[in-house]
Amino acid sequence: MIEKTGGTDARQKVSIADLHGPVEHELGLVQEELSRFFVCDVALINQISKHMLRSHGKRFRPTLTLLVNKLNGEVSQKAVLAATIVELIHTATLVHDDSIDRSFMRRGIPTVNSIWNDQTSVIMGDYLYSKAFFLLVENNLMEVVQILARATHLMSLGEMLEIEKTLDFSVTEESYNRLIGEKTAVLISAACEIGAYLAWGNGKERRLMADFGMKLGMSFQIMDDILDIEGDAQTMGKRTGSDIRDGKITLPLIESIRNAPEAKVRQIRELMSNGIDDHGAADVVTFAAEYGGLDYARQRARGYADQAIELLDDFEDNQFRQTLHDSVEYVLQRRK
């Protein structure tokens, strides 16, 4: 499945299907569990769930949980359940985020807030969050509760920081790193940590995998921010430039703000502050490219990716470790 390009420096081309491969059977079980968990006896919830299950996401986070878990042998039933719950929580955040960002498309299909409304999205998100914790408790996965309670808590901090830093042109890279760390990386870290905990219990593997997920997650979000600026709307399944329209100052902009002359920065600030149109958004994209922002962000994403890969050295070299390695490449290569 992996297209080898030969040579030590040449990078493999990795698709999401390549990552799914070694845990395909388990992902099938996750999908079955998801279909089961989404359903309840309130008709409106089932309608929304049916709609949401139509958009088959990339299942990136549960794939990581399963791959990490399988590093140490067969995947347990508990690990399948935990992987499913990680995806439930991820979905809950998407439902709330789409409502917050007023996004109308996600994964190529209309969002819950666009078909129903913001109110329904808020409750659907609450339903998915609470179902996730309810299921963990019911299955006595208390250590996983601990990991995910911390993760969701930090995620809400990151989301709030993002609102606070909207259109803040003096935002630092340090503040950006904290923001994306909390908003995105902690859940990817939790996905990996849970897989390790359920394979080895407490110990160095758990810490290493939490760290691996953190670095991978940082790289993931920086690439997400790059794609939002330079991506192609059709490939992404959602509108590009949406961060610019929302006044989010992501790493490519932070770096270009650092490099550009003051007058240019002032011009971009005014453009973004006054309700931007498509033409204006294109100007900001050019700004991010011309003043080195996109290049710098790509370099930072690569830096985090390299740190993630190094952390895999402590694990036995097998098919699953190789696929975790590939997952890092996937993050850097993905176009959506």
Next chain:
Amino acid sequence: MIEKTGGTDARQKVSIADLHGPVEHELGLVQEELSRFFVCDVALINQISKHMLRSHGKRFRPTLTLLVNKLNGEVSQKAVLAATIVELIHTATLVHDDSIDRSFMRRGIPTVNSIWNDQTSVIMGDYLYSKAFFLLVENNLMEVVQILARATHLMSLGEMLEIEKTLDFSVTEESYNRLIGEKTAVLISAACEIGAYLAWGNGKERRLMADFGMKLGMSFQIMDDILDIEGDAQTMGKRTGSDIRDGKITLPLIESIRNAPEAKVRQIRELMSNGIDDHGAADVVTFAAEYGGLDYARQRARGYADQAIELLDDFEDNQFRQTLHDSVEYVLQRRK
């Protein structure tokens, strides 16, 4: 503090301060914990928290946790923490509810969604929910996690049912009971159950108090729905008739719909379905009164209250049991 009116049938007049009395010291500790938990290093969260702490709520739920806990001796530090967390979760639901209902006033001060916006409310609610579970896990209160994960899950089901049943004139009393049971009573039940669990562990006290809280909560929500129809805006600290405006078919309406002639019901349905004004809302209030809806709802609230009181018989008669008894009367008597 309690104004005795004499005679066996005459009912005491109970204020919220009367309920606070026997656990005043512990409620002070809850308030200190709340001030501490609301704060974090994201400035926007602190601004919102400061605003929210200004509106000193009735602290009804933590008061119940503490009163139940004290039935069996001194209140432990864990019980104070659990009571605080019950209030945190209650506050989280209020923040999401106000955003969902587009309410602008709560407890006499502007809501988070009205000062900031819906997006900020969603994240603030998520912050409070996740902080609550994070704190429980951190303090190893796993049984409490279980109780509250179940409660918040059922609450989201109740909220969704409420959206589904908006303007549904064929809604049954049974469906209403389920809706308010999940939306409101489960958290009041959880507050009591947690107090009992932390006093006696698992056993009949825990089950009895969960049941007591459930009945009390049913009574509480029915009275809330009555007050929304016949209450006084100034006393309530929020607009009355808001349920009618939101198309919520509560028990007073359900009963009047059962009793009124078909033509009258059709008239009210058309009125409520077409964006109601103050004049129209007054017509619906008259409808709820004239066709026996308000009287019937009061009678049902009394019925649940009596069931709650009966459940106290199994506990030793002391000051705290008396105050729990008073809490039932308070629910029936309150004007806000």
